[in-house]
Amino acid sequence: MDPHPDLTASVIRGLGWFYLLMAAMNAFWTIRVFKTGTYYESVAGFKHIPKAAPWAIFTALLFMVGAVQVRFDSDPADFVLKLPVVFKDLVDVVIANPISYFALSMVIFVAMIWLRRWWTKPTVAWILLNFAMLFLCVSMTDYDFRQIVGKPDNVPIVGMLFLVGFFTWLYFSKSVENDRRIAAGEPKIEDEQSEQVLVWPDLVYTEMICMLLLTALLIAWGIALQAPLEEPASAVKTPNPSKAPWYFLGLQEMLVYYDPWMAGVVLPSVILVGLMAIPYIDFNPKGNGYYTFDERKFSIITFLFGFLPLWVGMIVLGTFIRGPNWNMFGPYEYWDVHKLEVLNNIDLSQMFWVDWLGKPLPKPDPNASFWMQAGTIILREWLGFALILGYLFLLPPLLAVTVFRKFFIKMGFLRFMVLANLILLMGALPLKMALRWAFTLKYIVSIPEWFFNI
Amino acid sequence: MTVGEYIRESQIWRSIFRHPAPYDRRNRAVVILTNFFLHLHPVSVKQGGIALSYTWCMGGVTFFLFLVETLTGVLLMFYYRPTLEWAFTDIRALRDVTTLGIMREIHRWGAHAMVITVWLHMYRVFLTGSYKPPREFNWVVGVLLLVLTLLLSFTGYLLPWDQLAIWAITVGSNMARATPVLGHEGPGFQLLNLGGYDLITNASDARFLLLGSRFVGEETLNRFYILHCVAIPLVVATLIAIHFWRVRKDGGISQPL
Numbered sequence: 001m002d003p004h005p006d007l008t009a010s011v012i013r014g015l016g017w018f019y020l021l022m023a024a025m026n027a028f029w030t031i032r033v034f035k036t037g038t039y040y041e042s043v044a045g046f047k048h049i050p051k052a053a054p055w056a057i058f059t060a061l062l063f064m065v066g067a068v069q070v071r072f073d074s075d076p077a078d079f080v081l082k083l084p085v086v087f088k089d090l091v092d093v094v095i096a097n098p099i100s101y102f103a104l105s106m107v108i109f110v111a112m113i114w115l116r117r118w119w120t121k122p123t124v125a126w127i128l129l130n131f132a133m134l135f136l137c138v139s140m141t142d143y144d145f146r147q148i149v150g151k152p153d154n155v156p157i158v159g160m161l162f163l164v165g166f167f168t169w170l171y172f173s174k175s176v177e178n179d180r181r182i183a184a185g186e187p188k189i190e191d192e193q194s195e196q197v198l199v200w201p202d203l204v205y206t207e208m209i210c211m212l213l214l215t216a217l218l219i220a221w222g223i224a225l226q227a228p229l230e231e232p233a234s235a236v237k238t239p240n241p242s243k244a245p246w247y248f249l250g251l252q253e254m255l256v257y258y259d260p261w262m263a264g265v266v267l268p269s270v271i272l273v274g275l276m277a278i279p280y281i282d283f284n285p286k287g288n289g290y291y292t293f294d295e296r297k298f299s300i301i302t303f304l305f306g307f308l309p310l311w312v313g314m315i316v317l318g319t320f321i322r323g324p325n326w327n328m329f330g331p332y333e334y335w336d337v338h339k340l341e342v343l344n345n346i347d348l349s350q351m352f353w354v355d356w357l358g359k360p361l362p363k364p365d366p367n368a369s370f371w372m373q374a375g376t377i378i379l380r381e382w383l384g385f386a387l388i389l390g391y392l393f394l395l396p397p398l399l400a401v402t403v404f405r406k407f408f409i410k411m412g413f414l415r416f417m418v419l420a421n422l423i424l425l426m427g428a429l430p431l432k433m434a435l436r437w438a439f440t441l442k443y444i445v446s447i448p449e450w451f452f453n454i
Numbered sequence: 455m456t457v458g459e460y461i462r463e464s465q466i467w468r469s470i471f472r473h474p475a476p477y478d479r480r481n482r483a484v485v486i487l488t489n490f491f492l493h494l495h496p497v498s499v500k501q502g503g504i505a506l507s508y509t510w511c512m513g514g515v516t517f518f519l520f521l522v523e524t525l526t527g528v529l530l531m532f533y534y535r536p537t538l539e540w541a542f543t544d545i546r547a548l549r550d551v552t553t554l555g556i557m558r559e560i561h562r563w564g565a566h567a568m569v570i571t572v573w574l575h576m577y578r579v580f581l582t583g584s585y586k587p588p589r590e591f592n593w594v595v596g597v598l599l600l601v602l603t604l605l606l607s608f609t610g611y612l613l614p615w616d617q618l619a620i621w622a623i624t625v626g627s628n629m630a631r632a633t634p635v636l637g638h639e640g641p642g643f644q645l646l647n648l649g650g651y652d653l654i655t656n657a658s659d660a661r662f663l664l665l666g667s668r669f670v671g672e673e674t675l676n677r678f679y680i681l682h683c684v685a686i687p688l689v690v691a692t693l694i695a696i697h698f699w700r701v702r703k704d705g706g707i708s709q710p711l
């Protein structure tokens with residue numbers, strides 16, 4: 001028998017329940033649409049078709065698929081509802097490559113903001129949700145996908161993705177509505193709820209129900225999914241890959257592009273200081289206490305960029321895509337320890353001295369005094385130093401008199417410098433990625449003698 | 455007189471709750487003011503401030519999860535001994551033989567959930583601009599809570615003492631080795647030296663401080679156990695108290711001005 005069976009009868013039955021859940025959700029949706037009493041004028045010659053009709057058909061289909069699968073007891077090899085190999089291969093190729101992975105996440109990010117009026121429409125959002133769930137469901141028929149997504153510690157991350165998606169939708173749909181109202185001079189959604197209510201019962205009961213539901217959820221989750229316990233710790237058996245806890249995988253991903261002192265110490269500290277600085281550098285008084293996009297475009301886009309593609313996106317990458325030897329694997333790809341990825345990245349100093357000038361790299365003389373050696377090292381790395389100093393110290397004033405002129409005038413010198421440096425440091429990550437991909441650049445400044453590589 | 459009324463009229467009940475049942479407007483206010491647990495709340499709020507679609511209830515859920523973690527954590531402490539000899543076996547016993555072993559599942563999934571909800575809470579606070587004056591400082595307190603929540607999770611990850619645990623902590627704490635100046639593989643560690651002898655070595659650097667040893671071992675288990683079960687929870691509880699107090703003092707949950 002195949003030791004890695006794509007499908008077993010119990011998986012098929014489990015997915016059956018998932019389809020039934022989707023059928024139930026779509027049944028509610030069908031009723032909701034039906035109650036609006038809206039019609040298509042004419043479809044293929046038929047007049048006056050309720051808009052709920054396609055949803056009813058979809059629900060019925062889901063229900064049938066679910067019912068059949070729940071009672072499945074024939075040979076799993078005969079099961080048909082799975083992904084075509086062509087599709088899997090295509091997804092693997094796109095996802096297992098850092099360039100296309102980030103390009104894709106940027107496309108989604110831009111589309112999310114650009115098309116916000118369109119995708120927040122309830123029908124569109126509902127269709128997107130259905131797509132996401134179907135995708136998950138059909139993908140689960142793949143052995144490798146199931147291996148990685150079904151790991152007990154990874155299940156919460158799948159849940160998180162749905163939650164982040166939902167709340168992002170909620171934010172955009174509320175702010176699209178509010179922005180429309182603000183433009184039309186109408187009161188905002190939040191303004192309509194300015195009546196004072198008593199905390200008992202209005203809030204206390206909500207809290208009570210929340211607590212009960214959560215308790216039930218945690219107990220059910222605890223029964224359904226056992227907490228992981230692997231073999232006893234052994235200091236000599238290093239697992240491959242060795243991963244930090246999932247919430248730190250974004251930081252671990254930065255290790256690909258930066259040395260530990262940057263990725264593990266400096267950049268996390270910058271993230272924290274940056275977060276704490278937000279209230280003191282955001283000088284825009286608007287958008288306090290209500291949802292809006294138009295009134296605070298800059299700060300929202302910056303934050304969403306940091307949170308969605310950089311933080312959540314890199315956690316997904318680190319958890320689901322990074323496999324043995326920290327290579328990238330597509331979601332349907334077997335984690336092969338022998339997969340080879342050619343790394344021939346070179347340092348900027350190498351490029352400058354050897355490739356461009358055709359000279360050997362200046363080498364510090366080990367017998368010379370410390371200052372002589374330091375001088376040689378700095379000469380060797382001067383271009384990198386110049387670039388970094390320029391990036392951190394010349395760019396901010398340059399920005400202040402050009403694109404960010406208005407900001408600079410309103411914020412004053414200190415605030416603006418903090419803002420500019422934080423944004424530049426956040427941008428340093430995608431920038432280094434791009435440099436790596438475009439020029440196979442390893443380090444901008446490379447001083448292994450001092451553990452100082454950037 | 456119904457049974458409920460009888461109980462409510464009894465001396466015992468009234469000695470505990472100090473006020474009549476909250477059926478009318480006056481007593482609904484009094485109940486909030488005189489009950490220790492409820493007095494975290496104001497008596498009345500703006501409807502929009504407690505709308506689920508506005509707050510997402512994520513701060514409250516995070517707090518509730520913190521309470522769940524405290525409760526299940528204390529129960530787990532009755533079973534678990536943080537030594538190389540017992541740590542792993544005790545956890546396995548929780549899975550295989552202990553009656554309420556599901557406490558471990560609830561504790562672990564609750565911890566994952568808390569990390570997620572604290573992010574979502576921050577997400578909501580940002581998107582509603584609720585960090586703007588006068589709530590700047592409470593946002594800072596919040597960021598500290600975020601870090602501490604992650605550290606709680608991180609220190610707890612080691613305790614089962616299985617392969618997953620020690621290697622995740624090894625990978626995570628290896629970063630400390632590279633701390634500038636204070637890590638023995640960090641840039642500038644040579645700066646701290648005395649007459650040519652480096653003060654920062656693998657037995658005296660930032661990583662050693664964290665692990666209590668040069669690698670993840672028994673001392674680390676002890677250190678992480680105390681951080682996880684005592685030190686960090688105490689700080690978090692204090693900060694949560696400040697956080698809630700500031701929510702009230704800053705004028706309640708933010709609403710359009």
Ligand code: HEM
Pocket residue numbers: 509511512513514516517520572575576579582584585589592593594595596597599600603694697701706707708
């Ligand atoms: C252990 C972690 C935390 C707990 C238990 C907690 C709890 C709460 C609760 C219950 C509220 C009331 C409103 C609501 O539920 O949304 C609140 C408000 C607030 N939280 Fe947190 N929080 C935590 C972490 C954070 C973090 C990470 C941040 C931001 C970085 C933050 C910033 C704020 C701010 C600024 C408010 C006032 C919001 C408003 O007035 O609308 N908190 N917090």
